[in-house]
Amino acid sequence: MVTTPPPRASGRINSLDGLRGVAAMVVLLHHWLLIAQPWLQGTVVWAWISQSPAKLITAGNEAVLVFFVLSGLVVVLPVFRAGFSWMGFLSARVVRLYGPVIAALLFAALLILLVPRDPSRMPAGSWMTDTHATQVYPPSLLAQMTLIPRSYPLNNPLWSLHWELVYSILLPFATALALLVRRWALTAVLACAALSLVGRMLEQPELLYFPIFLMGTIMATRLPDMLAWVERPRPRWFMPLFAAGSVLLLIASWLARPIAPSGGILNTVLWSLAAPGAAGLVVVSLAWAPVMRFFETPVMQWLGKISFSLYLVHVPILATLAYAVGSQNWQLVGLLGIPLSLLVAWGFYQLVEAKMHQAARRVHRAVAARARRRANEIAP
Template sequence: MSDTSARITGLDGLRGFASLAVVLYHLTLIARPELSETTWAWLTQSPLKILFPGTESVLVFFALSGLVVALPALRSDFTWTRYYPSRLLRLYLPVFGALILAAVLIIAIPRDPATMPTGTWLRDAQATTVTPVSLLTEASLLRESYDIDNVLWSLRWELFFSLLLPVFVWIAIRFRRASPYLAALAAGATVAGRMLEMDALVYFPVFLLGTIIAINLDGIRAFAQRVHTRMLWPALAVLAGVLLIASWLARPFVENDSGIADVLWGLAGVGAALIVLLVIVWPRLRRGCERPTALWLGKVSFSLYLVHAPILGTLGYLLGREQWWLVCLIGVPVSLAVAAAFYRWAERPSHRLARRVGGYVAQRLEPRTA
């Protein structure tokens, strides 16, 4: 078995940390109305921001998907007839389960939007009612905005990438010899996407960066083994972290609607891809992502990502805006506990079903050999 086909365990831990960071980010949004401007600036415009990046963590997910979803497509036994039904079920079934959970919470615990300040996450990004139409449209993953389960906006892009995977793999293979230039082009494209306010141009290049890593994985590992400068990886880690949150760090000096701010915001995708790359090449970082706690977080990361927003939203309305500190105190353990249960009873069974259906479809559609 080649290195390319081997599972990179540390990436599971990275996914877990990224999911937890999104939870913490949403908690800061709940606390935001009750925090002073000074406190908010201290939290978000300093290196502390690296502990709870929001959309930036989602970009890490996109780079990870570009890598780990593309890797199986490079194996000799891979078939598209097996991939598509399996991948779609792995995405949609947990989404359906999370939406049912969210709908139950919204119906069981009334939400009065008048109790929340205008322009806040609880007011603008959390549904107060659920209808069959809104439930079905969010479940389709084709809407541009989501409020029954706020995080599903990113699953929409995961869906598009999954459907277009043959294109991403073909591009990465076709231009493999020019991979550094292709990666630079992808980095420039995601920056341009921010400047032009084109979401597809922002997110698809981040997936492509992950796919480029997948195509060149063996070469990247071989290069890393030849590197003898111990300070290279820590320096790249600092660079990746700075790029990831550069748009926040620069806010005291740069206008939010300026071109410079857009460039810095676009560089977050480059930082996300660098973080994924570093987990592969830097043993110390990889070992940190392979610790038992990190691997457990990685195991339930998708479930945690799907269920935490409805839970935090419910706690926010149930306890009230003044009790934001209590939402923060109990929101994380409750979200983790529900995620563990959701993984056991919803996500893991859906994965098993997806594998079975994928195998069945492949058996039916693929030509039989004598």
Template structure:
């Protein structure tokens, strides 16, 4: 979820995509908080989640957009022959881990100072089951390490675990991406098939790693993709981009739209959910190629959202949970009215106080490691 670098600096729309996706995740968690009350009105929960409104709250699917973005923007610099792997690893891991630790400590502070009494929220709800109401030192250490599979202090950290795995395996992704470059269409189909299989047999690695790889495929194919989009745009391609955008959104939320005939938990629903990664990749292609999408996503508000998106992603659940425990999830509309602006304000402060210094430290650490290696004398030939 790091910001674009190198060649992607000219693709400001990608920052806009990142910002929009972060807001979708925020709205998704708001609906999970409000679900007990929304289900009291017949058909309201289904109307929100199984209709064309679903893209506004498709949080799990928005995370796949993040994964494709990371596969793209992290791979592009690595494709250069001058890329410094010794600089990359410490820099990348610091950029990920320091904000994570900051977010965990922020959430712990809220848990300690804001009472989380069980009677304030609905039993067996998302807040009751998936958000911590107390913490231990061992739990803080475990979640900050990004080693567990599930998280309750900052429950979005499950996705950062996969970001770390992808970041460590980046050389493999780049090598494979370059190897299949001439058969990228086939490679994309195989990746999508693996994602579908992963959903059906419930193997997360088969779902998420191919999603990152779709981003890597876009990275290795970027010159050809840009040449193709330039030719299309010169001929006028509004219908093409509109169709691709609608189709991509459709794939992203296909499992939800099909709920009436493919109930959650069925193999068909799982298979349709496996197509969400393809939809995420399609939206990234639209953001890169569509002139209208680029103008919209490069506007001031989407770019600001993109700037604080990582921080917003990390802090919004602790803020939402704290407000809900104080007010009660029965008044979900008031929780939303308070927690949304509070999340944006705290995200900006977190961006300034934690994320930006982490980026500076990451750059310095990477440069120091690289310079130390450069100073190591070459062995004398015997």
């Protein structure tokens, strides 16, 4: 029998914080590997990294899907608490997203100004040349601060925050839809995976990403039932098999690349399995005691605490080091950049993110109280 410890008094589920921290580290390693790719591609090392189970530790795009499922689940949980205010929630959400994003973009712009970037020093067609700004243009900087554009050359991981913001705005509708289909939650989650596949094939990002967020929201509406399901007696092999299956789904498109090359229909179909794989890993983090204990260790909890800050600051640091020492010295970029990213993320959390959390709570209380007063004034 697998038991689940109760969440903290704050309502946070500890193991999901740890999962978030691991996902942020995977994204960091993924971007480091992209710097190394021009120098490793075609080698045995590259094949081992990208087409074996080792891909799990650098599956950055898939780790973002884990973030999306987690956001869909965790962000909506306060909706079901007494006294919830949509106006307060949305106001606080804006503060929590925009404050750190603006600070991260200013940080990235400062690094570009301090360390000149000559694109001719980077391999043609590489991630470094295709996605990174080499100069700071104020109009572009201001546009990226709005989270309206689809691409972010100053700090390219921010593309996912665009979809986080849009889903936050649509959350009332998503919550209503999730409540409508909650009786058929498993079928609805599979339908979301199918819709995401259609979005991938049609190259429609809204259809690709929104169903993945919705998966998490559907799971949130059934969270008590999920935890009850977790506590049922099961064979000892069930959760290890479930976890292995979730991992396999998450990176299936990579494992199959020798027979299903990237860009082909089969590979696209296999990539769509990453969404239910991400959802499965969230369930594992709630259900399998060894994994839960691992994610609840102090190191994993610390990673979870700084995960958003790490996500925001690591690419500017890695890119700056790549220009400073040369991307051909990708080993040195990782040796310096990975610990430096963790250190800067901790400082960023203390100086920016934690302060934005406090500001968001104040905004939430003020806006919610004003909304309640207004409702009382117009009530018959």
